[in-house]
Amino acid sequence: MFENINQTLVRKYDGETLIIEAWGENSLRIRASYTEFEKSNWALLDPLKSAPEITIKEDSAEIVNGKIKAVVKNNGHMTIYNQKGEILLQESEHTYQLKYGGRELTPKVGSSDYQLTFRLESEPNEKLFGMGQYQQTLMNLKGCQLDLTHRNSQISVPFVLSNLGYGFLWNNPAIGKANFNLNITEWTAYSTKQLDYWITAGDTPAEIEEAYANATGKVPMMPDYAMGFWQSKLRYQTQEELLNIAREYKKRQLPLSVIVVDFFHWTNQGDWKFDQEYWPDPEAMVKELNEMGVELMVSVWPTVQTESENYHEMTQKGYLLKTDRGVRTQFNFLGSNELFDPTHPEARKYLWSKIKQNYYKYGIKIFWLDEAEPELSVYDHDIYRYHIGPSLQYGNLYPLKYSQTFYDGMKDEGQENIINLVRAAWAGSQRYGALVWSGDIPSSFESLNKQVRAGLNMAIAGIPWWTTDIGGFHGGDPTDPTFRECMVRWFQYGAFSPVFRVHGDRVPMQEPIGTTGGGQCHSGADNEVWSYGEEVYSVFEKFMNIREQMKPYIREIMKQAHEKGTPPMRPLFYDFPEDEQAWEIDDQYLFGPDILVAPVLREAQRERTVYLPKGAIWKDAYSEQVYEGGKEIMVHAPLDQIPLFIKNNVNLPVNFK
Numbered sequence: 001m002f003e004n005i006n007q008t009l010v011r012k013y014d015g016e017t018l019i020i021e022a023w024g025e026n027s028l029r030i031r032a033s034y035t036e037f038e039k040s041n042w043a044l045l046d047p048l049k050s051a052p053e054i055t056i057k058e059d060s061a062e063i064v065n066g067k068i069k070a071v072v073k074n075n076g077h078m079t080i081y082n083q084k085g086e087i088l089l090q091e092s093e094h095t096y097q098l099k100y101g102g103r104e105l106t107p108k109v110g111s112s113d114y115q116l117t118f119r120l121e122s123e124p125n126e127k128l129f130g131m132g133q134y135q136q137t138l139m140n141l142k143g144c145q146l147d148l149t150h151r152n153s154q155i156s157v158p159f160v161l162s163n164l165g166y167g168f169l170w171n172n173p174a175i176g177k178a179n180f181n182l183n184i185t186e187w188t189a190y191s192t193k194q195l196d197y198w199i200t201a202g203d204t205p206a207e208i209e210e211a212y213a214n215a216t217g218k219v220p221m222m223p224d225y226a227m228g229f230w231q232s233k234l235r236y237q238t239q240e241e242l243l244n245i246a247r248e249y250k251k252r253q254l255p256l257s258v259i260v261v262d263f264f265h266w267t268n269q270g271d272w273k274f275d276q277e278y279w280p281d282p283e284a285m286v287k288e289l290n291e292m293g294v295e296l297m298v299s300v301w302p303t304v305q306t307e308s309e310n311y312h313e314m315t316q317k318g319y320l321l322k323t324d325r326g327v328r329t330q331f332n333f334l335g336s337n338e339l340f341d342p343t344h345p346e347a348r349k350y351l352w353s354k355i356k357q358n359y360y361k362y363g364i365k366i367f368w369l370d371e372a373e374p375e376l377s378v379y380d381h382d383i384y385r386y387h388i389g390p391s392l393q394y395g396n397l398y399p400l401k402y403s404q405t406f407y408d409g410m411k412d413e414g415q416e417n418i419i420n421l422v423r424a425a426w427a428g429s430q431r432y433g434a435l436v437w438s439g440d441i442p443s444s445f446e447s448l449n450k451q452v453r454a455g456l457n458m459a460i461a462g463i464p465w466w467t468t469d470i471g472g473f474h475g476g477d478p479t480d481p482t483f484r485e486c487m488v489r490w491f492q493y494g495a496f497s498p499v500f501r502v503h504g505d506r507v508p509m510q511e512p513i514g515t516t517g518g519g520q521c522h523s524g525a526d527n528e529v530w531s532y533g534e535e536v537y538s539v540f541e542k543f544m545n546i547r548e549q550m551k552p553y554i555r556e557i558m559k560q561a562h563e564k565g566t567p568p569m570r571p572l573f574y575d576f577p578e579d580e581q582a583w584e585i586d587d588q589y590l591f592g593p594d595i596l597v598a599p600v601l602r603e604a605q606r607e608r609t610v611y612l613p614k615g616a617i618w619k620d621a622y623s624e625q626v627y628e629g630g631k632e633i634m635v636h637a638p639l640d641q642i643p644l645f646i647k648n649n650v651n652l653p654v655n656f657k
Helices: 205-216 239-251 282-291 311-317 345-358 391-412 445-460 481-495 534-549 551-564 580-584
Strands: 002-005 008-013 016-022 027-033 053-056 060-065 068-073 078-082 087-090 103-107 114-121 128-133 145-148 155-162 166-170 176-180 184-192 194-201 229-231 258-261 295-300 303-305 336-339 366-369 420-422 434-437 500-502 589-591 595-597 607-612 617-620 626-628 631-636 644-647
Touching: 002 053, 008 060, 008 068, 016 060, 016 068, 016 103, 027 060, 027 068, 027 103, 068 194, 087 114, 087 166, 087 194, 103 194, 114 194, 128 445, 145 155, 155 176, 155 205, 155 445, 166 205, 184 194, 184 391, 194 205, 229 239, 239 258, 239 282, 282 295, 303 311, 311 345, 345 391, 366 391, 391 420, 391 434, 445 481, 445 589, 481 500, 481 534, 534 551, 626 631
Parallel strands: 229 258, 229 500, 258 295, 295 366, 366 420, 420 434
Antiparallel strands: 002 008, 008 016, 016 027, 027 194, 053 060, 060 068, 068 078, 078 087, 103 114, 114 184, 128 155, 145 176, 155 166, 166 194, 176 184, 303 336, 589 595, 595 644, 607 631, 617 626, 617 644
16 A cells, blocks of 8 residues: 655555655655646756655554655545644545545546545634735735636735745646635645645744745846836837936936836737837837946737737647637737747747847847736636646646746846746746736725735745836826825835836826827826826935935845745744744735835825834834834834834945935
8 A cells, every 4th residue: 555666655545646755855745646647847846855764554654854744544644744743734534424535536527637625624723824916905814715826916826834834835737726714724626637735844934935945946136227116107109208208217317227118019919029110229229228227128918919920820830829619819909819828838939039039139138928827808717728738727837837938038048137027927937037016906005005915925925026016007197196195105115125116007098199000009197206296206216216225235135035035025924933923914024134114005194003023123214213122113104204124223324314
């Protein structure tokens, strides 16, 4: 029943094969199937070789790898322990009271696939974090149900960190759901071939997070230009308009690092090139921007119109997403579109060849990978099929493979420190230089509140590079006093985010300037820092300069992300796990090890409570008053200040005043 095969514990019973193997320090990968195992590691990298201890007894077997141990009984029931003998996870047991067992692979009638349900006993007081980005005000996910699928502003990165001392990766790209109920934890994949998960044990959140980064990959080193201020709006309609904005930034002596050419600068979706009527000389544009010290980022969509010059060739070669039934069009926006299939290796090479020919050769070295979920007009995954297989089984891989398309192409060109902005991600996307943003969110204080929690859970889910549209995407009138206040508070928060980037579809709308190609799409109102009145402009200028002064500090925390997987922006409990109150705080965070940030999240709010973690002393960045940790204080928050505290009198060469 049990075997030790090449330092892997194997159990075979009634057609099921269960394999448990060491997969990194203090970590195990666990799989079960009634068919042959899939060859892919999915989110995981190949592990370093280790020598686990495997013991086979009369009534059970166990495998020990450092701080983690899995014990399997003869009936197949599994329990996972840490080095202290404490239970981390325990499968549910099938009993005569109609309680279902832990591993349930139910055959799908008429096919070789299964619906998978994986059930675990629940600790009601457990705290759970990570899982990607969900637009909600809850950061602790205990009690939540989460869809395992991507949509605009929702990102499924199925890694969860527990305050009990483990990290768990659901290593399955299938569409499904996760339920972290008080009475049971339940993971579901609607169509799959196997159970596959990875688990690590650690004494601190940092140890767990670093093990996860070792298992799934780390971000490249962030390039210096990406640490500054990024200017964007919906959408600069011509080359001259964009250049005039960059020139104005330089005229005002404002620091500007990146400026963006958004969507519909092209002829057709799927042509992947500038419309020369509105963008006549990309090479000269990039040259002038570079002379100003500004990088140009260009938006790329994976959509391919039937009118595209590449449509017929891509169809012939099988480079587009297929529809098993119904019409083949998968997305409608200014044309009928099908979607590029990044799971096809040759399709990835094909798309990069177009990007290289029409953008990269001009010196454009950063791309905006929009629509990366991918966006579908109808989210019925049972009707879509990729090169790799049906969307129900593999759909969550799309954004990872989309990022890989560009990363591999840029790497082959010899580029280092690769970074691309992308609207979705999956576990492992970080190793392909993915900078994830929170999608097309509303322009409101309520939305800002949600982004704080979403960003912290993305950090714990192993995505260190994360950002939002400062001010939100949908709406926001630059002349409206209420929105101006929201914009200020969001801008302050953005200055202490991994990437400092303004974007949005402001009102009133600007009409299209043509009827074909890049002229047929509307634009939004002005969204530059001088578009919001003099009072707001002075605050924006102050925080742009603060961000510039922080660059040496930011460079160091980005180095930690690159080398260890340490998220630049993280919850208080990450650095203060022994402080029980730190696990309860979800509207403050640490930006690097030394700056505590407490964003202002309500309209007309001019003070707020701040919890200062135990085990350090904290200096108010403005008043320089010093406080002992382990207490909650009331802090003034005038419009030109975001509450900030410096840990242990660390000397930062920044003038916060």
